[in-house]
Amino acid sequence: YMHMGGDETAKNNWEKSEDIKALMQKENLKNQDEVQSYFVRRVEKIMQSKGKKLMGWDEILEGGLAPEAAVMSWRGIKGGAEAAKQKHPVVMSPSSHNYLDYYQGEATAEGAVYAGLRMKKTYSFEPVPEGVDEKYILGNQGNLWSEQLQNIRNLEYMAWPRLMAIAEVAWSPKLSKDWDKFSNKVEGHFAILDTLKIKYAKSIYDPIVTTTLNTKGELFASMEGELRGLDFYYTIDESMPDQYSNPFTKAFLIPDDVTILRVISYRDGKPIGKLLNIPINALKQRAIKVL
Numbered sequence: 001y002m003h004m005g006g007d008e009t010a011k012n013n014w015e016k017s018e019d020i021k022a023l024m025q026k027e028n029l030k031n032q033d034e035v036q037s038y039f040v041r042r043v044e045k046i047m048q049s050k051g052k053k054l055m056g057w058d059e060i061l062e063g064g065l066a067p068e069a070a071v072m073s074w075r076g077i078k079g080g081a082e083a084a085k086q087k088h089p090v091v092m093s094p095s096s097h098n099y100l101d102y103y104q105g106e107a108t109a110e111g112a113v114y115a116g117l118r119m120k121k122t123y124s125f126e127p128v129p130e131g132v133d134e135k136y137i138l139g140n141q142g143n144l145w146s147e148q149l150q151n152i153r154n155l156e157y158m159a160w161p162r163l164m165a166i167a168e169v170a171w172s173p174k175l176s177k178d179w180d181k182f183s184n185k186v187e188g189h190f191a192i193l194d195t196l197k198i199k200y201a202k203s204i205y206d207p208i209v210t211t212t213l214n215t216k217g218e219l220f221a222s223m224e225g226e227l228r229g230l231d232f233y234y235t236i237d238e239s240m241p242d243q244y245s246n247p248f249t250k251a252f253l254i255p256d257d258v259t260i261l262r263v264i265s266y267r268d269g270k271p272i273g274k275l276l277n278i279p280i281n282a283l284k285q286r287a288i289k290v291l
Contacts, residue, residue: 001070002047006056009036037063044069055091058083070138081129084136093141097125098166100144100159105203107286108278113148119186119204120226123165123179140170153199160193160200161186183227205265205273207232211287212251219287221261222251231266238262243269254283 011032014020020035029035036059044054044066055070058079065071070089073080080090092098102117103110110116127140142163149155164186168177183204193200207223207230214220223232232248235241236258243266246252254261259280265273 001055002052003055003072004040004043004047004060006036006040006060007058007074009059011036031063033063035063036060037066040069041066055089072141074143077129080137081132084129084132087136089138090136091138091141092125092127093143094125095143097122098140098142100142100162100166101146101148102158104158104162104201105206105274106209106276106278108282109206109274109276111148111150111154117162118208118226119162119165120179120183122162123169123177123182125169126174127169128174140166142166156199157201160198161189161204162201164189180228202273205230205267206276207248207263207265209261209263209276209278209283211254211283213284213287213289215290219254219284220251221254221283223248223263225265227267229267230272232263233266234261234263236261240275242271254280 014032014035023029023038024035027038029038040054040056040060047054048068053068053070054066055072058071058073058075060066060069060071061079061082065083065086065088068088070091071080071083072091072093073083074093074095076094076096077092080092084090097117099117101113102115103113104117104119107116125140128134128137144155144159146155149158165182168182186204190200190202204226207225210222210224212220212222225232231243233241233243233245234248235245236254238260239245239262241262241264261278261280261283263276263278264271
């Protein structure tokens with residue numbers, strides 16, 4: 001296979017091109033999607049003449065797939081499912097579950113990148129969509145784009161241990177998947193990563209902090225762990241939390257005069273994971289309004 005790309009084409013520029021307009025008239029192409037399909041089909045013939053098979057991102061579905069093209073589905077699973085139903089080979093690589101350049105833990109504790117993706121969500125992915133013949137699904141792929149990664153150590157930090165989840169999803173039968181067993185294996189592999197001097201995220205120890213705004217405009221915070229057996233302790237008075245601070249048991253009110261929420265995770269009476277320092281503005285920005 002040879003991957004041609006084919007994503008995020010600047011069709012707005014094509015619309016202004018006199019050459020494209022002439023091509024559309026000559027080839028009886030109705031719109032820019034068909035222009036793209038015309039181009040992909042020509043590229044496919046060139047690749048086939050060299051003994052290669054064409055693969056492209058799911059945008060190559062627009063305007064009609066080239067006769068023997070394989071599709072790599074990144075904008076969710078819809079494109080991959082559609083291509084498989086048309087009996088074309090597919091590699092699943094949805095940004096919703098498989099993008100390794102998304103931070104793995106609490107947003108305010110990570111670098112400024114596009115979005116976040118917890119490992120438990122990555123592990124929850126099923127590469128074979130409902131109603132699709134699995135023989136057309138070639139595999140499951142993770143992508144680690146580097147434009148917002150500063151160095152190789154940061155690359156390692158983004159990839160591990162989440163890459164283990166992508167591998168497990170690809171190589172294990174759906175019915176044998178078990179998050180608790182898998183997460184235990186991941187923790188066992190931390191010692192290996194340490195020996196190899198690989199930098200990795202320990203975000204599975206940190207809570208997922210969510211907030212809501214009620215009809216009175218009051219802000220409430222809640223926490224959820226990826227692992228069992230974790231205890232979360234927090235402060236809202238700017239002091240550093242420990243196991244004698246407020247234990248999280250249910251959603252709690254963040255008063256108007258609070259400037260920062262600090263949270264730390266414990267397991268079996270010992271601190272584990274990061275000390276999280278979440279500014280009030282970040283908490284307000286992620287709030288869901290409860291009507």
